[in-house]
Amino acid sequence: MTQLQDSFLTGVPTGLLLDGEWVRTERTLEVDDPATGMVLAHVSDADVSDGLEAVSAAHRAFGPWAAAAPRVRAEVLRRAYEIMSAEAEQCARLIVLENGKAWSDAVAEVTYAAEFFRWFSEEASRVPGDFRLAPGGDKTIIVDHQPMGVAYMITPWNFPAAMATRKLAPALAAGCTAVLKPAAETPLTALWVAEVLRRAGVPAGVVNVVVTSEPGPVSEAILADRRTATLSFTGSTPIGKLLLALTATRALPSSMELGGNxxxxxxxxxxxxxxxxxxxxxxxxxxxxxxxxxxxxxxxxxxxxxxxxxxxxxxxxxxxxxxxxxxxxxxxxxxxxxxxxxxxxxxxxxxxxxxxxxxxxxxxxxxxxxxxxxxxxxxxxxxxxxxxxxxxxxxxxxxxxxxxxxxxxxxxxxxxxxxxxxxxxxxxxxxxxxxxxxxxxxxxxxxxxAAPFGGMKESGLGREGGFAGIHEFLEPRYLAVDL
Structure with a gap:
């Protein structure tokens, strides 16, 4: 298949993002332009060991990132919003090339995607808590929230920018670290978004990206790893059910945005x-x-x-x-x-x-x-x-x-x-x-x-966006205090 010669693509990462570095693998997969059938790029193709290395990097980065002040995390996300907004046309072009959608749809997606960085930059410092006397009067009840840890994120091909930011932004705002697995059909946009976050100041290991032609084995290994704390998935209901079966073995918290009708x-x-x-x-x-x-x-x-x-x-x-x-x-x-x-x-x-x-x-x-x-x-x-x-x-x-x-x-x-x-x-x-x-x-x-996105019945579990979105990556913690 013919390779598309486009100078714009030379600046787009095509490796795996592991511990803050772009890593090339021997094995690659092709990314095609659906409008022409031409090859856009050859992207590094992760195996199970790469997926577990991403978890290791995210786990090492979790402690310092979770300990960072909410405003520090907020300012990183705000810079990501500003970079993405300033370079919206470049992102839209990339979406069109690998996804095929109309220019107006791509531009609208970039605006929507960037807004998650802005919204959750504001939510990072607004997580509520609770402080009250117990009804029995014997103790004080204090409730705060702590970040879950390493979040594994799986995104689909139809909104390659927005589905990535809709998960990354609340997770990072909460203090979690991330391993993102974008769809093999449209990985370039997700890699570009990850580079935006690097430029915005996200520390090494906080965001890791693995692209793979073997999503089953890679996801199974990542979800079986005890260092993985939660799963956020967007995709079809059948695949969601398979993933839920995997998470059930560890009682792993999961949020899922599944199919619709x-x-x-x-x-x-x-x-x-x-x-x-x-x-x-x-x-x-x-x-x-x-x-x-x-x-x-x-x-x-x-x-x-x-x-x-x-x-x-x-x-x-x-x-x-x-x-x-x-x-x-x-x-x-x-x-x-x-x-x-x-x-x-x-x-x-x-x-x-x-x-x-x-x-x-x-x-x-x-x-x-x-x-x-x-x-x-x-x-x-x-x-x-x-x-x-x-x-x-x-x-x-x-x-x-x-x-x-x-x-x-x-x-x-x-x-x-x-x-x-x-x-x-x-x-x-x-x-x-x-x-x-x-x-x-x-x-x-x-x-x-700014609104909670999610469904009932077999269309999913949990919500993304709005005030609820950040709570998918936080655990309530109750302290019983004798004052």
Missing amino acids: APLLVLEGADVEKAVDGAMVAKMRNGGSACTAANRFYVHESLATEFTAAFERALGALRIGSGLDPANDLGALVSIRERDKVLDLLERAAEEGGRPGPAAEVPATGAFIAPRVVRDVVHGQTLTRQEIFGPVAPIVTVESTDQAVELANDTEFGLISYVFAADAGEGIGVARRMESGMVAVNRGVASDP
């Missing part, structure tokens, strides 16, 4: 134009490759024809092509394999009686796929049961709000829901009936570093 409800009386605008964001952010992407659309029968036609027109107006061209609205999926998965789902939908709409023309090479509306979908069919992770929107017509809520909740997942109603009051009432950790009311996006 997000419903989008358009209720009777909703503003169709506003609903279409929101649906475009909820469905097409990141080209549909997001756990928060609207996966199935339940539209009241009085609005179904109008909404579907307007939504299809909006999708058809998107310009498809390389994310390096800011004029394009929709880039490539991360790989040909991911594109083919979505095409297979479309075929299955057609076999089950769904009617995919017309497809726009896409570039002849690369992992591109045209967005499609699928009409006549029946709840329970494949597109309503499986996370699509691409630009396909199945429409299910409903007769009432009660039916919409019932069908929306009929899933083992519960990450996020979207509700478009005639007014905010009705929307909030319906939102409170949704079985999901997050609900967006009359808008197409809910994610915010």
Whole structure:
């Protein structure tokens, strides 16, 4: 496969980050540009021994980092925010090259990712405690929080910058040290983020990064190591369950952001134009490759024809092509394999009686796929049961709000829901009936570093972001004091 010659890439690290040094390994893995199929870089490929060396480095660094004043940790994170914000365009270019997404999506991701450094720089010195007389009057109860230790972090390919900062920022703010394992499809962005943290003043060993083509053995070894104190994972529910089985042998604390099957409800009386605008964001952010992407659309029968036609027109107006061209609205999926998965789902939908709409023309090479509306979908069919992770929107017509809520909740997942109603009051009432950790009311996006991100049911454990995010890396400590 041809190597892409891009001078920008020469400054991007391609080794493993171990104890503050970039380390090269004999074995490497290829990182490809999904828009062209060309090789971007050869990245060092970690084995089990490299993973355990990362744990050793993080363990050695933990004591001094945990003992550092909260403001010291805060100022390092604030500098990381400032560097990342100043170099946002470079990071966005890197995301586009290895992930394929549109330029606007990449720029938005960098802004979102950097904000985690800023938010948790502020939270580092605001961890609350407790001081009170026991009810029996015999002692004083003091509760503070201590950092857990070495945090193992596994991130996916769809948001290579934001998923890294969403874990690294709270862990470092809490006083933990980190071993980060990014997805093999998109490791360059995570390595770039780690270099930003080095430049911001993170001491050697506090952040370590291992990229590997053997995630199973490497993760198993790291999680079995008694020096690893907690796991933070973002990825699919099946992989999450396998990891939970591994953590169970050590009763290891774990936080998990897993798969989704997000419903989008358009209720009777909703503003169709506003609903279409929101649906475009909820469905097409990141080209549909997001756990928060609207996966199935339940539209009241009085609005179904109008909404579907307007939504299809909006999708058809998107310009498809390389994310390096800011004029394009929709880039490539991360790989040909991911594109083919979505095409297979479309075929299955057609076999089950769904009617995919017309497809726009896409570039002849690369992992591109045209967005499609699928009409006549029946709840329970494949597109309503499986996370699509691409630009396909199945429409299910409903007769009432009660039916919409019932069908929306009929899933083992519960990450996020979207509700478009005639007014905010009705929307909030319906939102409170949704079985999901997050609900967006009359808008197409809910994610915010200042809000708790996470799901119910099989969509995960714990929360990232908000006031809750730092507590995933802290242990409450109770002191019984005789004063």
